[in-house]
Amino acid sequence: MPLYEYRCNDCSAVFELLRPMADREVAAVCPSCESRASMPLISRVAVHAGSSSEASPSTGGGGGGCCGGSCGCGAN
Template structure:
């Protein structure tokens, strides 16, 4: 099952959820403040074989600044 990353538009909390692909764009409540003003970010996919993380094409990635980036794989 793919893992999707979401960001809360109210408190900026980022969190990941593993959910069925058909539910990827369904609204999800923020873990921290329970707001449903959340937005889906680039998704990380676990390949069904072996569980290897395959990075998608991020339009922008704040994690890259730190060197090791779990978001885009740089």
């Protein structure tokens, strides 16, 4: 089940909810003020464009991040 972010229109609180994709547009109840005036935010999951195989966060090396040369971060 995907994780969606919502922002409350009443108190501006941002909260996350695990819910089925079909319920994404359904107003979520704010955990702070219990208002139903919330809007779904754009999911952070779909931001990255491709190359998800190399950008895996589970490459637990020596703490060198992605600058090992495989991601091309020194190309600029």
